[in-house]
Amino acid sequence: MSVYSTEQFVDTVYLGDVLELLAQLPDKSVDMVYGDPDYNVGVKYEGKSYTRKFDEYIDWYIRLAKESLRVLKDDGNLFLINYPKQNAYLRVRYLDEACYEVQDYVWIYNTNIGHSPRRFTTAHRSVLHARKTRHNRFYKDQVAVPYQNPNDKRIRQRIAQGSKGRMPYSWFYFDLVKNVSHEKTKHPCQIPQGLYEMLLKASTRPGDIALILFGGSGSEIEVTRRLGRHFISAEIDPEYHRLIMERLKTGTVPADFKLRVPQRTSKPLQQPRLLEAAEKYSINEAKPS
Numbered sequence: 153m154s155v156y157s158t159e160q161f162v163d164t165v166y167l168g169d170v171l172e173l174l175a176q177l178p179d180k181s182v183d184m185v186y187g188d189p190d191y192n193v194g195v196k197y198e199g200k201s202y203t204r205k206f207d208e209y210i211d212w213y214i215r216l217a218k219e220s221l222r223v224l225k226d227d228g229n230l231f232l233i234n235y236p237k238q239n240a241y242l243r244v245r246y247l248d249e250a251c252y253e254v255q256d257y258v259w260i261y262n263t264n265i266g267h268s269p270r271r272f273t274t275a276h277r278s279v280l281h282a283r284k285t286r287h288n289r290f291y292k293d294q295v296a297v298p299y300q301n302p303n304d305k306r307i308r309q310r311i312a313q314g315s316k317g318r319m320p321y322s323w324f325y326f327d328l329v330k331n332v333s334h335e336k337t338k339h340p341c342q343i344p345q346g347l348y349e350m351l352l353k354a355s356t357r358p359g360d361i362a363l364i365l366f367g368g369s370g371s372e373i374e375v376t377r378r379l380g381r382h383f384i385s386a387e388i389d390p391e392y393h394r395l396i397m398e399r400l401k402t403g404t405v406p407a408d409f410k411l412r413v414p415q416r417t418s419k420p421l422q423q424p425r426l427l428e429a430a431e432k433y434s435i436n437e438a439k440p441s
């Protein structure tokens with residue numbers, strides 16, 4: 153049992169391993185847990201890699217999920233973003249048994265990297281949604297999508313009864329955070345804020361506590377605070393931790409963490425080669441017959 157109270161951690165970002173933070177949190181103390189971990193595919197953060205053998209990664213992922221469920225209130229919601237294989241293993245080896253229900257949503261995006269001539273290009277991720285009990289709080293009105301056919305008789309009835317729209321589908325399109333986007337920092341793996349905002353609004357109300365397992369660039373923490381929810385988070389890397397703290401303090405990304413997109417230098421116009429050749433012909437030589 154934890155000797156700490158939740159209040160001690162509210163609106164703070166722990167500098168260190170998230171498993172250490174979790175160990176200190178009391179049972180059933182947060183309204184939502186959200187995790188966008190390292191996916192174990194070789195990404196380097198500030199020159200460090202957290203990649204390990206697949207089995208070791210899944211054992212770690214299970215420990216993380218177990219602790220996350222322990223600190224989650226019974227009517228709360230857990231979301232874990234990852235590549236489909238990692239989430240499939242977590243589900244089958246642990247989550248399906250441990251939870252009342254697990255849903256596997258799909259986040260899709262456009263991409264111009266990772267193409268291969270022998271398979272289709274990966275352009276989606278898995279978002280696991282785990283509920284501890286059948287009584288999870290879920291706020292459709294905060295995320296409802298406007299009806300496409302508001303003049304339909306049945307839809308008109310629903311609107312008259314107060315419905316704000318339909319429940320979002322189990323797949324979502326959000327653009328990856330582009331280099332030119334205002335939310336982009338030097339952090340290599342940012343989740344689009346819109347995606348997190350939808351998960352947060354679907355599962356919390358202002359004043360609730362969201363546990364953001366991996367602080368990263370602070371994108372999700374920023375949204376949480378802007379929407380009047382409380383956050384608890386951890387980030388193991390001191391530089392990213394500094395980025396998050398500065399971002400929270402000043403409301404902007406510190407200058408040394410802004411991504412500088414190389415400006416296109418204007419080169420002198422090149423004469424297209426074919427045109428060049430054609431001109432030579434017309435000026436110096438007779439056209440071939």
Ligand SMILES: C[S@@+](CC[C@H](N)C(=O)[O-])C[C@H]1O[C@@H](n2cnc3c(N)ncnc32)[C@H](O)[C@@H]1O
Pocket residue numbers: 168169170171188189190191197202339341342343344365366367368369370371372386387388389392
């Ligand atoms: C995929 S990124 C999260 C990015 C975040 N979603 C965002 O949009 O900025 C994972 C982050 O977790 C951090 N990290 C890795 N292992 C950790 C651990 N055991 N405890 C806390 N943070 C960790 C990494 O430094 C990295 O910043």
